[in-house]
Amino acid sequence: MASPAVDGSEALERIAREIRSCTRCPLHQQRTQAVPGEGPADAPLLFVGEGPGAEEDVQGRPFVGAAGRLLDRLLGSIRIPRERVFITNTVRCRPPGNREPHPDEVAACLPYLVRQMSVLHPRVVCLLGATATRALLGSDQKLNQVRGRALREAGRWWFATYHPAAALRSASLANALQEDFRRLRRLVDVEWGTEDPARWKPGALHKIFAHPQPTEPVLLAEAGTLRISWEVRGVHPVFRTESALAELLRRFVLRQRPAEPGVGLEVLKLETTDGSGRPVPPENPDCAHLHAEVRLVGGA
Ligand code: SF4
Structure with a gap:
């Protein structure tokens, strides 16, 4: 009998195949290829960005350009290996000129994320940037009002912060993003410890x-x-x-x-x-x- 992780990998691959051939919104017209996302089926932590950039569009992988390299450094700084997390985006095809995705494009692509989450069951979801925050927490949510704090909704933790691409353009945002990642680590520590009593330290x-x-x-x-x-x-x-x-x-x-x-x-x-x-x-x-x-x- 296949293990749940193997079943999950197959389910994620089925969703990825659908995404690669998807024509639900106009963003498919100018893409080189869609970027479904990547990571293990049992990843306890999910990152959701905005959409693929130029490098991602060419390689078919999420967060592999300059913003991705910053994300890798941030993950390294809080001792979480990239291979242990699932990384994806709100829309899976590159918006022309890296513009913000339109609400109807986000709405068309969101069901894929919902399906991936139903396979992954992530205990913590980290939303990178305003687009992911609005898409997942509600259109009235302002990133500045919710960032850096844990929210508990629908049986899991949600944590919003800046998109690494924004931090590449501003030193103050880069500092804030680093501080938010330290907070994310704190949330992850508590969540992982709480879920596994054997790892729960008395203190x-x-x-x-x-x-x-x-x-x-x-x-x-x-x-x-x-x-x-x-x-x-x-x-x-x-x-x-x-x-x-x-x-x-x-x-x-x-x-x-x-x-x-x-x-x-x-x-x-x-x-x-x-x-x-x-x-x-x-x-x-x-x-x-x-x-x-x-x-x-x-x-x-
Ligand atoms: S962005 Fe999403 S909904 Fe639009 S074509 Fe690409 S995969 Fe389909």
């Missing part, structure tokens, strides 16, 4: 939470709702979004309980405040506490 929560003691007991023994207040002053900046804090809270509480298949934690309400109890958004440097109303769901 890992202390790395996330400077003061991990909740003021209410978190060992939820029965159904019902409970309010939890949490000192979150030391939460790493990458997790300072409502959706990320809610996910960390879920994991922390469930780890206090004996493992029970199908039991989850629903976060009914979540509010963050400063040291004086005034509501502030999680990304505010003065944010000090998280107050949540939670209940156990599922199980026998």
